Amino acid sequence: MIALVNKIGDLLVKALLFVPSWGVKVLAGMIFLALAILPFLLPKDYIFKGAPNQKLWRDIRFWTLAVVLVELAIYLYF
């Protein structure tokens, strides 16, 4: 059983070696972009639910966008 698991593991590692380093960066970038877009797909009422008002600075979708862009830049640089 353990020998079989090892064989499958080796095959997986070999397959993953074909993914170039830029491919992994693209994958990470896609994760970040998806996270930046996700809040904009949700209804505005849901975003502001419980907020005392709907002023622009309270729109946490833009907070999310800002922090995602910061980390995206870090992942592109390194």
Place this chain on the structure above:
Amino acid sequence: MALARIDIIIIFLYLFGVMILGSYFSRYVKTSKDYFIAGKLLPWWAIGMSLVVSDIGALDFIAVSGQGYQYGIVVANFDWIGCLPPMILGAFIFIPFYWRSGIYTIPEYLGLRYNSAVRAIQAVLWGSFLACVLGVMYWATGLMLLEFVPIPDDFLGGSVKALLYPLWGENWKIMAYIIFIALIVGVYTLAGGLSAVVMTDVVQLIIMYIGGIAIIVLGLIAVGGLEGLKEKIFALGPQYHNHFKLFLPADSPSPYPWPGIIFGLAFVLAPAYWLGNQAIIQRTLGARSEWDSKAGIIWGAFLHALIPVLITFPGLIALALYPGEATGDTALPRLIHKLLPPGLTGLVFAAFLAALMSSVDSNLNSAATVWMRDIYQRFLVKNASDRHYLLVGRLLTLIFVFWGIFFAPIVTKFSGLYIAFQSFLTVIQGPNLALILLGVLWKRTTGWGGLAGLLSGLALSITMFVFKDEIFARSDPFLYIAWWSFVGSVLVTVIVSLLTKPEPKEKLLGLVFRLAQNDAELQNALKERAEK
């Protein structure tokens, strides 16, 4: 390391200030709700700051900078891709459901969503972990503090040794630090509950940032800026050429190849931690509104983006300045010793204490909450008065303060114990995440499915952990154990759920994403559930 008089004054001012501030919040504690979830009055800015400082302990400064020294910037993934994605998902999808359902603990949510058996297993797992890990935290804290500032045998005329030596022998110096810290944290946590924990965290984050930034600025000046840092490390040899890469190849011998980082960390361990760890989640449950709970997490994510700079870069700076160490664990103490002037050393030391105390107080408060809410109130004394539960909550906090102190030296008696607690999270996180994800996102998940998924996931991760040397090629495969136990748990939960009877809609309202059609329907469902 010798501290100057100014350093000692700064440290004592900090400790005294935090204790007074924390104790001040006792005036707002009138009910068990005030004590355990701050009466649902916490503002977003305090939640965000508390989230960050509760996540980062003093050990992170030492251990992560050590790992940075050894493996490079790849360890920063734990605080970048290992934090932001689950925090965003938590803010917009998961936490609003926890907050709305009025729960105090994650096992409580799982109990509502699945059944009492799932709640009981989760409560025992988390309750035991939070209690036992206190001892581990205390011991590591005492060790670290003693390394920074040794206590002389004749400290306070030898009275401290005379008092502690008969009880703990050669460990008396470590125990002196442990008792000192445990009592300070214990006083304000016992008095003010979650409000005190969160509000002292706010101060602790500011101190931690000032201290951390001071090391980085002085360190970067010493190595000639970021470019100078890179040049110096690359000049050490080809084995250091990956030190500025966030993703390492799949066959990298380090514990952090990219598939482990993406699949194990980003997809499993990080979401399980940020969506299911009681010590983290509890402050979001105390938010004054649903918006504050969401905004607090995003604000926390923003503040957290700076953390890798504070805890990984000291390791890289130490490597550039003092290469050739076998492990990097001495990297940060050496930087502090060599780079910081008197006064700033005290501030950085206070930053360590801040990181340390904020993790201990969160753990203490959460341990008391889980034991009170999910074990005592659920299974032992069901219908007592709120005053009774508040008293028991405080009593439990006091018990855990002393439990931590007396359990700490036991950690050293069993060498495997320390590693076991460190690995415990790895073992339970995969199945935990499976239950939370499927519970919130898929209405077809049933109580039986959840129970089967939890038990089989735990069995799988324990088996992988026991046979890890035979199964995995690398020495520390915790990222892969988390991933495969998650996959196994999801599969079993889905299969058993499909084979069992669906849960009635009224049981799921308010607990599953987008199931309630409107707010009135949701509020009615929650009210009915609360009355049962």
